[in-house]
Amino acid sequence: MRDKISSSPVLSVVSKILFAPIIIFGLYVQFHGDYGPGGGFQAGVIVAAAFILYSMIFGLSKGETLVPIMINRYLMCIGVLLYAGVGIVSIFLDGMFLDYNVLSSDPSTGQHIGIILVELGVGITVATVMIALYHSFASFGEINE
Amino acid sequence: MNFLLINFFLISLLLVTTFFIFKTTSLISVVALTGAFTLLCSAIYVNLDAVDVAFTEAAVGSGISTILMVMAAAKLPEGKKNKLINLFPSIILAVAISLILIIIIANLPLLGDPNAPIHLHVVPEYLKESKDFFHIPNVVTNILASYRGFDTLGETIVIFTAGLGVIALLTSNTLNRKTNFKKNKKNER
Numbered sequence: 001m002r003d004k005i006s007s008s009p010v011l012s013v014v015s016k017i018l019f020a021p022i023i024i025f026g027l028y029v030q031f032h033g034d035y036g037p038g039g040g041f042q043a044g045v046i047v048a049a050a051f052i053l054y055s056m057i058f059g060l061s062k063g064e065t066l067v068p069i070m071i072n073r074y075l076m077c078i079g080v081l082l083y084a085g086v087g088i089v090s091i092f093l094d095g096m097f098l099d100y101n102v103l104s105s106d107p108s109t110g111q112h113i114g115i116i117l118v119e120l121g122v123g124i125t126v127a128t129v130m131i132a133l134y135h136s137f138a139s140f141g142e143i144n145e
Numbered sequence: 146m147n148f149l150l151i152n153f154f155l156i157s158l159l160l161v162t163t164f165f166i167f168k169t170t171s172l173i174s175v176v177a178l179t180g181a182f183t184l185l186c187s188a189i190y191v192n193l194d195a196v197d198v199a200f201t202e203a204a205v206g207s208g209i210s211t212i213l214m215v216m217a218a219a220k221l222p223e224g225k226k227n228k229l230i231n232l233f234p235s236i237i238l239a240v241a242i243s244l245i246l247i248i249i250i251a252n253l254p255l256l257g258d259p260n261a262p263i264h265l266h267v268v269p270e271y272l273k274e275s276k277d278f279f280h281i282p283n284v285v286t287n288i289l290a291s292y293r294g295f296d297t298l299g300e301t302i303v304i305f306t307a308g309l310g311v312i313a314l315l316t317s318n319t320l321n322r323k324t325n326f327k328k329n330k331k332n333e334r
C-alpha cells in the first residue's frame with residue numbers, strides 16, 4: 001500500500017506537469033487576495049492539493065521525502081505563531097493586539113503589511129495541516145497489512 | 146430573470162444529486178456525489194455574488210474533503226448491506242425539522258432587501274470606510290484580516306488544533322510503521 005505507485009504513465013506525466021502551476025496558482029491566490037477573491041485559507045488548500053496529488057501518484061514515501069513529517073509539523077506551528085506574532089509586535093509598538101496601524105509610519109501601509117503577514121500565517125498553517133491530515137489518513141492501518 | 150433561471154436550474158440539479166446520494170449503496174459513489182453537491186453549492190454562491198465563499202467551498206468542500214473521504218472510504222472494509230431498519234422515527238424527525246426550517250424561511254428577509262438587519266448594522270460603515278483607509282479593494286479581506294482579525298486568529302488555531310488532534314490519534318501508528326519500514330529495509334540487505 002505504502003509504495004503503491006500508479007502504473008499509468010498518463011497520471012504520472014500529467015501530475016508532474018500540473019505540480020508547478022498548481023503551486024503558482026496557490027501563491028497567486030495567497031498574495032492577490034487583497035485585490036480579488038481569495039486569501040490564506042483558499043491558497044493553503046490549493047498548495048496542499050499539489051502536494052497531496054504528488055503523494056497520491058508517486059506513493060507516500062516519496063511524498064514524505066518531499067515534505068518531511070517533522071518539517072511539516074514545525075511549519076504548522078510557525079503559521080499560527082506568525083499570526084499571533086504580528087499581534088504581539090503591534091503591542092510592543094504601542095498599539096493594541098492585532099492593531100496593524102502601528103506597523104508602519106503610514107497607517108494604511110501598516111494595514112497592508114499586517115494583512116499580508118497574517119494571511120501568510122493562515123496559508124502556511126492551512127496548507128501544512130491539510131498535508132498532515134492526508135498523510136495521517138493515508139498511512140493509517142498500514143502496519144496491519 | 147437570468148438570475149432566477151440559473152438559480153432554478155442549479156437547485157434542481159442539487160435535488161437530483163441528493164436523490165442519487167440516497168439511492169446509491171456504494172460508498173465511493175456517495176463520496177463522489179457529495180463532491181458534486183458541494184461544487185453545485187459553490188456555483189450557487191457565485192450566482193449570489195459571494196465569490197469568496199464560493200472559492201472556499203470549491204477548494205475545501207469539493208477538493209480536499211472529497212480526497213479525505215475517498216481515503217477514508219478506501220480504508221474501510223467492504224460493507225455488508227444493512228437490513229431494513231424501522232424508518233418511521235427518522236421520517237417523523239425529518240418532517241418535523243423541515244417544517245421548522247420552512248417556517249423560519251418564511252420569516253427571513255427577502256434576497257437583496259436593503260432593509261435587512263444584516264445590511265444595517267456595521268456593514269455600511271465597513272463598506273464606506275475600508276476603501277478610503279486600506280486602499281485594498283477586496284472588502285472581504287479587510288474584514289477577515291483586519292476588522293475581524295481576532296476571529297480569524299481563532300479560526301487558524303481551530304484548524305491547527307484539528308490537525309494536532311488527527312496527528313495525535315493516528316501517529317503512534319506512523320512511528321511503528323517507520324521502524325518496521327527500516328527493519329524491512331535492513332532485512333532486504
